[in-house]
Amino acid sequence: MTAASGQVTLLVIAKEPVPGRVKTRLTPPYTRQEAAAPAEASLSDTLAAMLRVSARRRVLVLNVKPGRWLPPGFDVVPQVSGGLDEQIAGAFAVRDNGPALLVDMDTPQLTVNQPADNGEDGHDAWFGPSADGGFRALGLADPFLAGSLVRGVPMSTDRTGAAQRRSLVEAGLSVRDLPLLRDVDTAADAASAVGLCPPGSRFAAVLASFSEVAR
Structure with a gap:
């Protein structure tokens, strides 16, 4: 599927970027307030990438409420209760007819071509692994x-990706693998991801500001 086809429903599953509730593994070396800043920036970058993809509908599946970081163009629906598997399954329940692609808020290096690789290419499923498993x-x-x-x-294990992909294959679905990316959970992840971010990345700008302050 190309970005021009516009038949996919795009789903972004996210947490409200509130200090102490997001990116807790970034503390230390960052404070809770500092850790929330790259989380918000990563979410903003993800939403911006989704706006550059032609889609039937764009939906933010959020745990609390949207803030100033939410751009126009998204419907907002609450996450269902339960574990992450229930939340992901519940996110797909809000789709329209046709294919749906769900992405998380933790890969600020996401680019337009990556989410667009989904839909009308003869595959039943599209799977994007992360480097943490x-x-x-x-x-x-x-x-x-x-x-x-x-x-x-x-x-939330280092075998989650393998288990999820196996579930797709065992159901008889043909799977297209998307590029491996690194979720940003730790300071080391952030340092690795920042160099791969596209120009204009808010995430990269936030990390750069931290470096400037530390000098």
Whole structure:
């Protein structure tokens, strides 16, 4: 699928970037307030990337409420209760007809071409692995299948990605693998990701400001 086809529903699953509730593994070396800044910047970069992709609909699946960082062009729906597998399955329930692609807020190096690689290419599913063993994107040609494919997959482990991909394959789906990216969970992740961010990245700007202050 190309960015021009516009048939995909784009889903972004996110946490409100509030100090002490996001990116807690960045502390130390950062304070809670400092850790929230790259989280908000990463979310902003992700939403901006989604706006550059032609889509049927764009949906932010959020745990609390949107803030000033939310640009126009997104519907906002609450996350369902339960574990991350339930939240992901619930996110797919808000899709329109046609394929849906879900991405998280933790890969600020995401570019337009990566989320666009989903939909009308003969595959049933699209899987974006993350370097920590999880996954950062999941697309389904038939989002009605999400509940049976995602629920019960063990989340937040170094085997989550392998387990989720195996669930797709064992269901008989043809899977297209998207590029491996690094989720930003730790300071080392942030340092690795910042060099891969596209021009104009808010995330890169925030990390650069931290470096300036430290000098």
